Amino acid sequence: MNLLLLEEADFISAGRVVLHDRRLAHLHEVHRAAVGDRLRVGRLGGLLGEGVIERLSAEQAELSVSFDQPPPAKLPLTLVLALPRPKMLRRVFQTVATLGVPKLILVNSYRVEKSFWQTPFLQPEAIHAQLVLGLEQARDSVLPQVVIEKRLKPFAEDRLPALASGTLGLVGHPGPYPACPRAVDTPVTLAIGPEGGWIPYEIDLLGKAGLNPVQMGERILRVETAVTALLARLF
Amino acid sequence: MNLLLLEEADFISAGRVVLHDRRLAHLHEVHRAAVGDRLRVGRLGGLLGEGVIERLSAEQAELSVSFDQPPPAKLPLTLVLALPRPKMLRRVFQTVATLGVPKLILVNSYRVEKSFWQTPFLQPEAIHAQLVLGLEQARDSVLPQVVIEKRLKPFAEDRLPALASGTLGLVGHPGPYPACPRAVDTPVTLAIGPEGGWIPYEIDLLGKAGLNPVQMGERILRVETAVTALLARLF
Numbered sequence: 001m002n003l004l005l006l007e008e009a010d011f012i013s014a015g016r017v018v019l020h021d022r023r024l025a026h027l028h029e030v031h032r033a034a035v036g037d038r039l040r041v042g043r044l045g046g047l048l049g050e051g052v053i054e055r056l057s058a059e060q061a062e063l064s065v066s067f068d069q070p071p072p073a074k075l076p077l078t079l080v081l082a083l084p085r086p087k088m089l090r091r092v093f094q095t096v097a098t099l100g101v102p103k104l105i106l107v108n109s110y111r112v113e114k115s116f117w118q119t120p121f122l123q124p125e126a127i128h129a130q131l132v133l134g135l136e137q138a139r140d141s142v143l144p145q146v147v148i149e150k151r152l153k154p155f156a157e158d159r160l161p162a163l164a165s166g167t168l169g170l171v172g173h174p175g176p177y178p179a180c181p182r183a184v185d186t187p188v189t190l191a192i193g194p195e196g197g198w199i200p201y202e203i204d205l206l207g208k209a210g211l212n213p214v215q216m217g218e219r220i221l222r223v224e225t226a227v228t229a230l231l232a233r234l235f
Numbered sequence: 236m237n238l239l240l241l242e243e244a245d246f247i248s249a250g251r252v253v254l255h256d257r258r259l260a261h262l263h264e265v266h267r268a269a270v271g272d273r274l275r276v277g278r279l280g281g282l283l284g285e286g287v288i289e290r291l292s293a294e295q296a297e298l299s300v301s302f303d304q305p306p307p308a309k310l311p312l313t314l315v316l317a318l319p320r321p322k323m324l325r326r327v328f329q330t331v332a333t334l335g336v337p338k339l340i341l342v343n344s345y346r347v348e349k350s351f352w353q354t355p356f357l358q359p360e361a362i363h364a365q366l367v368l369g370l371e372q373a374r375d376s377v378l379p380q381v382v383i384e385k386r387l388k389p390f391a392e393d394r395l396p397a398l399a400s401g402t403l404g405l406v407g408h409p410g411p412y413p414a415c416p417r418a419v420d421t422p423v424t425l426a427i428g429p430e431g432g433w434i435p436y437e438i439d440l441l442g443k444a445g446l447n448p449v450q451m452g453e454r455i456l457r458v459e460t461a462v463t464a465l466l467a468r469l470f
Contacts, residue, residue, distance in 0.1 A: 138454040219373040220237045232464035
């Protein structure tokens, strides 16, 4: 937790917050915090700043807070991701938030197991919790937007062309394709497939929407690693 | 498991193996394998090739195997890493093997908690197990070398200068440093710090050994994410 991220419900007045939850436990157990300690804070959806611990007990922490710095810029990116398996999904939410992805669209794919869509990790509060962890890691205060598109075909045919219009449209896909470009200076729409990859029909669908395959070498990467590697190369 | 990785003990003759362990379970549960199925195989430390399932039961699988392709090239890199916390360490071993790092040196740092050195995940057989998982993911057959240097100062003063000689020496470190270079064409020696970063004394030590700080932007990344992002940018 490199940033103490504050939500509206934490505020008892304009410049004062009270914490009870895992953040309080973290202050005690990891920061070994004491009254008077100064901490980096952020207001969810707002600015970053500084907090001072005014009172501290086993039950709660009260901090005075002020905000004066903008959060780090987001990447100029829309990330389209075939739904990963649940354990990976949780980490992907964190990673996406940490890396500064502003918009994540989760889609179905032939190789996504149907059971993955039943995971409790897709509940809004579970998504929110993982995104917040990722923001705290990166010292960012602005949640990525997460959109769930359970059917790939209508998404790719009806909505993706407009999303990808005016951007560099890419699909991360192993094979005899051009290498992923480096240090691009345009907005990007990037689609990353499931374990096992997109099937040819899906590559066609994405291609018609303006997304063309690029590769990262012959090694097959886990989804989380592929997301990080592609974004580090692109931006 | 994108590759079935075979060790010497699996061979019952030159071109035949028998499996009993988690790989057998994986064949049944994930591949839903049947007699006659063909699978990508690799010989640990040797070539890649193809296996055919000749017999299959709940207790064992017998495959005929042949080997004819070289594994993918490793990166021209020595990676020096401050020991991560145990849970992260396991994933880092996998990631390092997947990405093609040939040599990983784990070092101490002021901000590494002493207890981390007690983790069972540093036992040779535990390291081996995680590296094998990473190789199977990437379809590689050659284990990275893992070296443990519990004391940073003698390592940085006595052994690191020779290791880094003739390479581009870099330290991933947040701050007012040059951006990590892209697509380098020389071998690299790269050091990545612990959560919380190297302390100034350590940056000095690494600098005297020829490793100079570079940054990846203002977002603070988890160790595993930082390793992937730096390597994707460098190579």
